[in-house]
Amino acid sequence: xxxxxxxxxxxxxxxxxxxxxxxxxxxxxxxxxxxxxxxxxxxxxxxxxxxxxxxxxxxxxxxxxxxxxxxxxxxxxxxxxxxxxxxxxxxxxxxxxxxxxxxxxxxxxxxxxxxxxxxxxxxxxxxxxxxxxxxxxxxxxxxxxxxxxxxxxxxxxxxxxxxxxxxxxxxxxxxxxxxxxxxxxxxxxxxxxxxxxxxxxxxxxxxxxxxxxxxxxxxxxxxxxxxxxxxxxxxxxxxxxxxxxxxxxxxxxxxxxxxxxxxxxxxxxxxxxxxxxxxxxxxxxxxxxxxxxxxxxxxxxxxxxxxxxxxxxxxxxxx
Amino acid sequence: xxxxxxxxxxxxxxxxxxxxxxxxxxxxxxxxxxxxxxxxxxxxxxxxxxxxxxxxxxxxxxxxxxxxxxxxxxxxxxxxxxxxxxxxxxxxxxxxxxxxxxxxxxxxxxxxxxxxxxxxxxxxxxxxxxxxxxxxxxxxxxxxxxxxxxxxxxxxxxxxxxxxxxxxxxxxxxxxxxxxxxxxxxxxxxxxxxxxxxxxxxxxxxxxxxxxxxxxxxxxxxxxxxxxxxxxxxxxxxxxxxxxxxxxxxxxxxxxxxxxxxxxxxxxxxxxxxxx
Numbered sequence: 127x128x129x130x131x132x133x134x135x136x137x138x139x140x141x142x143x144x145x146x147x148x149x150x151x152x153x154x155x156x157x158x159x160x161x162x163x164x165x166x167x168x169x170x171x172x173x174x175x176x177x178x179x180x181x182x183x184x185x186x187x188x189x190x191x192x193x194x195x196x197x198x199x200x201x202x203x204x205x206x207x208x209x210x211x212x213x214x215x216x217x218x219x220x221x222x223x224x225x226x227x228x229x230x231x232x233x234x235x236x237x238x239x240x241x242x243x244x245x246x247x248x249x250x251x252x253x254x255x256x257x258x259x260x261x262x263x264x265x266x267x268x269x270x271x272x273x274x275x276x277x278x279x280x281x282x283x284x285x286x287x288x289x290x291x292x293x294x295x296x297x298x299x300x301x302x303x304x305x306x307x308x309x310x311x312x313x314x315x316x317x318x319x320x321x322x323x324x325x326x327x328x329x330x331x332x333x334x335x336x337x338x339x340x341x342x343x344x345x346x347x348x349x350x351x352x353x354x355x356x357x358x359x360x361x362x363x364x365x366x367x368x369x370x371x372x373x374x375x376x377x378x379x380x381x382x383x384x385x386x387x388x389x390x391x392x393x394x395x396x397x398x399x400x401x402x403x404x405x406x407x408x409x410x411x412x413x414x415x416x417x418x419x420x421x422x423x424x425x426x427x428x429x430x431x432x433x434x435x436x437x438x439x440x441x442x443x444x445x
Numbered sequence: 446x447x448x449x450x451x452x453x454x455x456x457x458x459x460x461x462x463x464x465x466x467x468x469x470x471x472x473x474x475x476x477x478x479x480x481x482x483x484x485x486x487x488x489x490x491x492x493x494x495x496x497x498x499x500x501x502x503x504x505x506x507x508x509x510x511x512x513x514x515x516x517x518x519x520x521x522x523x524x525x526x527x528x529x530x531x532x533x534x535x536x537x538x539x540x541x542x543x544x545x546x547x548x549x550x551x552x553x554x555x556x557x558x559x560x561x562x563x564x565x566x567x568x569x570x571x572x573x574x575x576x577x578x579x580x581x582x583x584x585x586x587x588x589x590x591x592x593x594x595x596x597x598x599x600x601x602x603x604x605x606x607x608x609x610x611x612x613x614x615x616x617x618x619x620x621x622x623x624x625x626x627x628x629x630x631x632x633x634x635x636x637x638x639x640x641x642x643x644x645x646x647x648x649x650x651x652x653x654x655x656x657x658x659x660x661x662x663x664x665x666x667x668x669x670x671x672x673x674x675x676x677x678x679x680x681x682x683x684x685x686x687x688x689x690x691x692x693x694x695x696x697x698x699x700x701x702x703x704x705x706x707x708x709x710x711x712x713x714x715x716x717x718x719x720x721x
Contacts, residue, residue, distance in 0.1 A: 149561035272702035277694045383566030387657045405576035421565045
């Protein structure tokens with residue numbers, strides 16, 4: 127492994143990242159420009175005259191050629207200026223930022239739950255593979271994985287509702303008002319998103335740990351008299367990290383997608399609700415803004431995952 | 446010995462999976478000819494009735510028979526997932542096979558487009574497609590087919606890269622056989638072992654998406670029944686009429702879980718059992 131190879135790897139990754147970002151932005155832009163439903167016509171309603179529509183088109187810059195519009199949209203996208211929403215009449219960027227505490231908070235909570243639950247379970251379950259505890263975990267994992275997050279949400283609402291009579295579903299407290307209440311209002315939805323992903327991460331980690339345990343270096347470490355504890359934390363887990371980083375990046379992008387629906391079940395004012403209102407009002411500037419930023423986050427997540435796995439396993443950089 | 450254990454495990458997965466799936470498929474097949482009641486007929490006199498011998502799954506807030514509606518919903522769910530996966534398989538053949546076979550620039554550009562599509566959270570892409578073209582069952586099928594195509598393209602590509610090195614394919618290539626013919630007649634049949642589990646998982650994942658979209662009101666449109674929409678409508682009655690939530694979710698989970706178990710059985714029997 128030379129420094130040159132490493133540099134070449136990072137350079138290639140960076141070029142890939144840029145190309146992907148450009149394509150993602152192009153797809154987003156084209157989807158909302160080429161396709162039916164003239165934005166100006168939608169904004170003014172059916173009663174507007176042709177002149178009014180033309181005037182608004184000129185004002186919004188819709189009369190310019192497509193490549194020019196793409197470039198100006200792209201420039202806006204990277205400077206955070208995505209124009210104004212046609213229904214709220216305020217800036218798209220501001221609207222998205224105002225909804226972030228819900229979606230982001232929920233995603234972060236769900237992610238913490240996934241890591242905190244699936245790692246210990248996988249370590250415990252892989253101690254005695256095939257034994258009762260392991261089998262119970264595996265079957266439960268399969269079942270949880272098969273339940274759509276919004277159905278899990280309904281079940282959780284039902285269960286918590288009958289256990290504790292006073293469960294506040296649909297009440298949301300902003301983080302700057304009362305942070306404790308904010309976290310509490312997001313707990314249940316976060317758990318609903320996390321459960322299937324816990325099952326997925328658990329299943330993956332478990333088989334990866336079992337695989338590592340059968341390898342020669344673990345036998346060697348054992349013969350040197352290292353404790354099981356040390357072998358697990360110093361050798362097995364770091365080695366299964368490489369592939370778990372990839373899985374975790376997939377899980378993270380899934381969490382984002384899942385939160386869009388689960389928010390709706392719990393009636394939380396997050397990006398999901400903003401997206402739905404944009405869809406029903408055909409608010410294309412807002413819609414393209416949400417789509418682009420969510421895709422941007424995913425692209426960056428995958429990029430970060432690639433970098434992290436190459437850092438923990440230098441062999442990847444040569445490939 | 447290990448092989449026997451794996452075969453037994455695969456068999457268990459298959460058995461449970463097929464039983465679960467059979468429940469849903471039976472509901473779907475029977476609904477084509479007969480349902481206990483008209484699934485669209487409202488009846489103000491029998492609103493929110495709990496399960497009984499007359500209505501085994503109870504009735505909803507419009508007095509419609511839940512069993513009949515669940516059977517209808519099974520029909521749409523199976524239809525959407527099967528036709529969506531068929532579209533994804535077709536698009537995957539179109540992109541993944543040539544990418545793996547020709548390699549080089551064609552491969553890099555196809556995969557770049559592919560990976561860029563995969564960067565949009567799947568459900569988002571499907572929602573937007575439906576938003577732009579209008580909410581209807583056929584648009585959901587198209588949108589989901591498109592969203593899942595890159596996943597299948599990857600399976601095709603990885604398989605093709607492996608298979609194209611086989612001697613008889615090199616031979617065919619040297620003899621000057623048309624690449625399209627090589628890909629479709631010689632490579633494609635070899636990919637079935639990888640494609641089969643991917644297809645089954647695709648069916649399950651597509652159903653997860655479709656039910657979510659229907660829950661949001663952007664999937665199957667009322668008055669047609671779908672599990673997602675039924676659950677959305679019954680959410681308000683979750684305390685007074687839990688059966689409205691339980692039966693549709695049960696059938697939905699049966700379908701997805703059945704598919705997962707079958708794919709798991711395939712994985713166990715194809716990878717471990719066959720190899721060792």
